[in-house]
Amino acid sequence: MTPARRKFTREEPETRRAGLIAAALDLLAEAGPTVTTVRAIAEAAGLSPGMIRHHFTSKEDLLDAAYRAHMARQTEGAERGLGPGSARGRLRRFVSASLTPPVVDPRAVSLWAAFLHMVRRDPAMRATHEETYLAYRDRLQALVAAALAEAGCAAAEAELRRLAIACNAVIDGLWLEGGVLPEAFVAGEIESIGLASVGGLLGLDLLEDTP
Template structure:
């Protein structure tokens, strides 16, 4: 009886996960334009009524799928950094290594991200999820880079440094997934590790923190 209760209690989440996975498959193969309630249900082998039971519609389902993928990617990166130990430099290098290995380097994942990115500007829910995913991504990196800068006594504008780092990482990942014949994953990793080498050698003098402005005189 306890097993039956547990199955009944877990079933809604299992169904939601099934629909989200089917949505991701549709986005990877058909793009946003081809992803509909009918296509998702056909892929999941369920009736359309199941979607409306768990989600408000296809837009709600796609938003849930975006949040799901963001959580999965964050979990992979967090696990890799945790395995690297407490040294922020080792954790940042683990972040790079994981970013340029399977399952992160995946053409299907690229298709899914492209579908989501195409919706960021016109769909407020997707925009909010995007801001949450990338906000967490940058905060994690700012903590690592900030700790490295503090340990090595670097006068660094951490925010600007991380913006440059994330742009480089996103660009390398995107270019590799679009055309892996241009360069290898190992070369992409070497480029990114070179960024870290430049950082710890104090090579980002153009990104130093500006001195705090003096308060305006009173009276």
């Protein structure tokens, strides 16, 4: 009896592509860009080096996809638990999630450091960096605008942009310190400093936990 031919599905190429991205991220986080070669990525993913060319136009294309996937995961982590509720409460939860695990994580900082070097020399990755940065900042700006309007302190678009940039800078700095040296801070310290600092910039109390 002839064995039934295996049916290939559309998910299989997507699964292999995702596996290559995951392998690239693991190598970058653990060993850095120099060790993250085409051969090493393929071996870690359990595929032949030629499969990378099948799913990506180049190693740079794969690393750009990996960077995009990593940044999307970070933003999704910041948006976890937003849910319904007051505008102030939603902003508070967004800032809090941005400054707690799994967003604040030593591995995430290692990946950021690895990608930062590539962003400076690869135009495609620089474009991805700009796109993902603006996506997060625009999300933050929308939450800031809603919270200020709810408090009766609506601001013009230019001022909202300035505030979003400032708040994002505070979050980025604390995220970096918390990820690089987590043992230097007591539990909840990074989060509470971030909430107080962002709240101070906006003239809102974000430390009080309300819906």
